[in-house]
Amino acid sequence: MKLASRFEAATLSTPELYGLRKEAFIAFTAAPRGSQEQRDALVTMRTIEDELATRAPGL
Numbered sequence: 001m002k003l004a005s006r007f008e009a010a011t012l013s014t015p016e017l018y019g020l021r022k023e024a025f026i027a028f029t030a031a032p033r034g035s036q037e038q039r040d041a042l043v044t045m046r047t048i049e050d051e052l053a054t055r056a057p058g059l
Contacts, residue, residue, distance in 0.1 A: 001027035001037060004044045009051040021048045 001024060009017060021044075028041035 001031075001041045001044060003040045004047050006047055006051065009047050012051075014052070014055060017048050017052055021045055024048065 004020065004024075009020075012020065024041045024044040028038055028045065031037035031041060
């Protein structure tokens with residue numbers, strides 16, 4: 001999974017972010033424990049959560 005930056009997350013719509021978060025979660029669970037892939041997926045999920053938290057509810 002490619003690591004998503006804060007800037008990339010900001011350019012996506014809310015539904016796109018939820019889709020990317022799902023992809024990151026699947027990548028996280030599929031990656032070997034403690035691997036760089038797993039860390040990248042976790043950071044991507046955190047980046048997406050941070051971006052979603054800055055948006056107004058319902059948008």
